[in-house]
Amino acid sequence: MSETETSTVLSILRERFDAILDGWISTQSDEGVQRTDLFSHKEGREQTSSLLRAMITGIAEGDTGSRFDLSSEPWTELRTVLVDVTQERSARGVSPSDMASFVLALKGPIFFQLQELLADQAGELVEEIFFISRVIDAFAVYCTEVFIAERDRIIEQQRDQMQELSTPVVELWDKVLTLPLIGTMDSARAQEVMENLLETILQRQSEVVIVDLTGVQTVDTQVAQHMLRMASAVRLMGAECIISGISPTIAQTMVQLGVDVGEVTTRSTIRTGLADALNRVGYEIVHKAKQ
Amino acid sequence: MSAASAIYFVEGVLLVAIQEDISDTDILDLQEALAERIVRDSARAVVMDINALEIVDTFVGRILAQLASVSKLLDAQTYVVGMRPAVAMTLVELGMDLPESKTALSLSHALQDLRGKPLA
Numbered sequence: 001m002s003e004t005e006t007s008t009v010l011s012i013l014r015e016r017f018d019a020i021l022d023g024w025i026s027t028q029s030d031e032g033v034q035r036t037d038l039f040s041h042k043e044g045r046e047q048t049s050s051l052l053r054a055m056i057t058g059i060a061e062g063d064t065g066s067r068f069d070l071s072s073e074p075w076t077e078l079r080t081v082l083v084d085v086t087q088e089r090s091a092r093g094v095s096p097s098d099m100a101s102f103v104l105a106l107k108g109p110i111f112f113q114l115q116e117l118l119a120d121q122a123g124e125l126v127e128e129i130f131f132i133s134r135v136i137d138a139f140a141v142y143c144t145e146v147f148i149a150e151r152d153r154i155i156e157q158q159r160d161q162m163q164e165l166s167t168p169v170v171e172l173w174d175k176v177l178t179l180p181l182i183g184t185m186d187s188a189r190a191q192e193v194m195e196n197l198l199e200t201i202l203q204r205q206s207e208v209v210i211v212d213l214t215g216v217q218t219v220d221t222q223v224a225q226h227m228l229r230m231a232s233a234v235r236l237m238g239a240e241c242i243i244s245g246i247s248p249t250i251a252q253t254m255v256q257l258g259v260d261v262g263e264v265t266t267r268s269t270i271r272t273g274l275a276d277a278l279n280r281v282g283y284e285i286v287h288k289a290k291q
Numbered sequence: 292m293s294a295a296s297a298i299y300f301v302e303g304v305l306l307v308a309i310q311e312d313i314s315d316t317d318i319l320d321l322q323e324a325l326a327e328r329i330v331r332d333s334a335r336a337v338v339m340d341i342n343a344l345e346i347v348d349t350f351v352g353r354i355l356a357q358l359a360s361v362s363k364l365l366d367a368q369t370y371v372v373g374m375r376p377a378v379a380m381t382l383v384e385l386g387m388d389l390p391e392s393k394t395a396l397s398l399s400h401a402l403q404d405l406r407g408k409p410l411a
Contacts, residue, residue, distance in 0.1 A: 191380075198376030205396050232388040236379040238372055238396040 006064045008124070009132045012113045013056050021049050023109025033101040038092040047085045052106075054078040055139075064131050070138045082139060086146040096147045100140040107136055167193045169200040172274065175207040175281045180270075182215035190226035194233060201239050208277040209234050212270045214245035224259040231264040240280065241265070244273030296321045298328055304405060305334040305367070306398070311343040318354050325358060329365045337362045338401045339392075342373030352387035359391035368393060370401040 013020060025048055029036075036044070054077045062074030070079065082103075089099055111129060118125040167189075172178050179197055197209065211230065216223065231241040244267040246254075254261075267273040275285060296313060298321075299306040305328055307321070325337065339358070344351070359369040369392035374382075382388060395401035 194380060195376060198379055201396070202376060207396065207400075229383045233376075233379040233383045236371070236374050236382055236388060236394055237376065238374065238394040238400060 006059060006128055006131050008114060008117060008128050009110060010056070010059045012110065012117065013052065013059070016113060017052065020109045020113065021052055023112070024048055024052070024106050027105035027108045028102055031101055031105055033098045033105065035094055035098065038094060050081050051085060054081040064135050068135060068138070070142055079142065082142055083146050086143045087150060090147055090150055096144050099143045099147060103140045103143055104136060107133060163189070163192060167196045169197050171204055171206070173278060173283065175205065176210070176277045177201065177204065177206045178210040178212060178270070180212045180215060183217070185216070185223045185226055190230070194230050197230065198233060198237055201234065201237050206239055208240050208242065208280050210242045210244050210270065210273045210277055212245045212273065213243065213250065214270060219250045219253055221257050221259065224254060224257065228261065228264065242267055242273045242277055244270045298325065300328070300332050300334065303334060304336045304338055304402070305329065305332065307337060307339045309339065309341050309344055311345060315350055318351060322354060322358055322361070326361050326365065329362060329367050334367050336368045336370065336405055338370045338372060338398060340373050340398055341371060341378070342375065344378055345375065347378050347381050349385055352382050352385055356387060356389055356391065359389060363391055370395050372396065372398055372401045
């Protein structure tokens with residue numbers, strides 16, 4: 001056991017564990033961060049007491065003084081418990097500020113206990129309060145970090161999913177590919193879509209590509225630029241590009257923006273685009289009855 | 292002529308194969324040799340296979356464009372074939388989309404186009 005600046009706190013936590021635990025829980029409930037709507041009293045109590053036990057281990061073995069470092073070895077157990085509790089709570093919809101208040105609610109009961117014990121030793125009282133306060137603050141900050149990391153992970157995951165969803169290149173017929181664009185196009189997405197498309201042209205030896213804009217809500221200069229670049233790259237690869245699904249509104253916007261599509265073929269619907277594409281590779285769609 | 296590129300004359304068409312490690316001097320030599328050959332063989336087209344080319348810069352892009360323009364002046368249509376996706380994207384980024392040359396997926400696609408028949 002290392003020398004500790006918070007020895008009184010440690011003894012309080014050990015000897016008056018239940019009193020502190022009750023105090024912590026009632027402070028949580030006073031501050032309205034107990035969230036009994038999301039957790040039963042039992043669960044809340046279990047989480048709180050496991051935190052408190054891990055904290056005792058941390059204080060007993062770790063350094064709480066000037067060299068306090070939450071990321072050091074003795075605090076491993078506490079960090080694990082904090083991560084578990086935070087993830088559990090965030091999954092059930094507890095906000096980061098509620099989570100921080102939940103941890104910070106521990107200060108009250110500890111301070112009162114300290115005050116009782118060290119009533120006549122003002123110097124020591126201040127010192128203990130100062131150090132333990134810093135430790136508990138670090139817990140709260142750590143919880144917030146866990147929260148943010150969790151959110152980042154979700155955002156990352158959703159972005160990946162969106163990327164996957166947003167770049168399907170479909171082979172409609174021999175030598176005919178289609179790329180239905182959906183949603184908004186930013187530079188990163190445009191790049192990804194283009195790479196995907198060109199690779200597929202190479203693999204399938206496709207001669208015609210239909211880029212369908214039916215699912216694109218708005219076209220601005222940037223989107224138009226990306227489309228034209230894509231068309232140029234497709235041409236350089238040796239295939240042809242047809243842009244379909246240009247709605248009347250989009251056509252007007254493009255003209256107003258002064259976008260010149262140059263030699264790129266444009267079609268109003270994917271239907272006419274497909275007929276044109278099949279025609280170029282030597283197929284024709286014929287109605288059976290009219291044969 | 293260096294070993295970094297080779298010119299063949301087939302069916303009135305000059306076939307040019309560019310190697311992966313073509314240097315700036317090689318490509319300048321190629322430009323000169325190609326112009327000579329177009330006139331000497333009275334070629335009707337030039338098909339340039341750049342499939343081996345993995346990296347392009349503005350210099351190579353400019354020479355490719357110049358080759359097409361020179362051929363056009365000498366009455367030969369240029370085809371650039373077998374371009375890799377990364378090369379296509381780079382050329383577009385650089386704003387060099389080779390307006391003077393036709394493009395095709397592969398050598399055989401270009402030859403089919405020259406024979407005026409769709410590929411079976």
